[in-house]
């Protein structure tokens with residue numbers, strides 16, 4: 301009674317600020333998050349694929365909630381929507397023929413040839429086995445200009461290996477005329493080649509230069525190496541050997557591929573909560589709004605990949621955190637929310653933002669990316685993706701976590717995901733960017749999701765989806781934004 305009386309008495313004079321303070325400090329509940337996730341992952345959104353009506357509805361939903369929280373549009377023109385010009389490529393038709401040194405055709409049992417960017421042609425090009433394509437430092441292993449690089453799909457052994465896409469991009473930048481991808485033994489060629497020849501997407505600004513790519517079967521890859529003079533049994537061993545550069549193959553190839561091209565504009569939603577102190581920097585909350593859309597063939601019983609956990613949950617956390625940050629004591633620094641598009645297509649919206657930042661990159665104190673948060677129950681320790689990458693940052697994260705009564709999981713298991721999340725686009729530009737929360741602490745729970753409903757129609761909002769950890773992580777992000785948003789608590793390093 302006493303508390304209520306005091307509240308009423310003060311409220312008579314300062315209704316708005318007190319109500320705002322109360323909301324600013326109110327813990328995020330599972331029900332708060334459930335409301336957003338239910339809307340974002342509803343079948344009506346059709347899996348939030350970029351360029352669909354699901355995007356339009358989702359982008360408006362996010363902007364509306366940020367606006368109600370006190371944010372303003374944060375795009376360059378002051379609007380909520382940053383245009384992200386995209387290019388999509390469909391239905392590759394292609395072929396590759398290979399000849400040995402005597403001009404005899406090399407028979408390859410199965411081939412899938414695609415051009416990720418419209419049209420790719422190589423004619424009479426020398427073939428060269430490049431192992432994993434890059435060395436430990438991420439540098440292309442040999443001069444591949446004008447050549448057909450024959451690359452193992454398996455990543456290079458060691459820490460934080462580069463993805464196949466990143467290694468192909470490196471070979472493309474080095475001027476490879478085409479790239480042949482050698483799969484591991486027992487590779488399910490049929491299933492993968494369908495996916496390989498399906499839709500691919502790229503930022504329009506980065507499109508137009510990639511070479512054709514050829515996927516062969518395991519047997520086809522072995523036949524190719526053998527014909528070129530490399531023992532397929534020893535190829536992996538060769539590639540892993542100290543000082544390996546490349547092995548020229550006594551083969552030439554003609555490659556031709558062409559795809560149907562669709563160009564359109566998708567959008568990052570950008571909001572800004574102006575800080576109390578101008579020019580004191582910015583804290584970013586980032587999360588991708590998109591998912592994989594209609595992900596099963598027509599006629600399938602359920603063809604909508606709803607992306608409830610991936611990443612309606614992250615957007616829900618951001619919207620609830622934004623509401624509290626807008627209502628409570630205003631941080632010194634700006635709070636920037638960026639809800640990115642086309643993360644599922646290769647972090648495209650995040651890369652676009654990093655190329656066209658709406659605040660100068662050197663003003664960003666920290667970027668907190670929030671992705672796939674509905675994994676763990678309440679009370680899960682706080683782990684980090686990016687621990688060890690930003691000096692001085694984890695002390696702040698750890699102290700904030702402990703102040704909320706959460707344990708800290710300080711192993712670096714989460715770092716295995718560092719290139720698989722939007723924050724990487726900023727890390728790659730030297731911006732402090734991490735993910736913090738419970739999802740990367742209990743790897744058994746995370747792996748159960750990744751090998752289960754992940755990127756499948758089953759990533760839906762059901763009672764089985766744990767929202768307790770997500771609610772904890774929402775509170776964590778409110779506290780982190782206030783911590784890093786305070787000049788006194790976190791002077792710029």
Ligand SMILES: [Zn+2]
Pocket residue numbers: 610644755
């Ligand atoms: Zn995903």
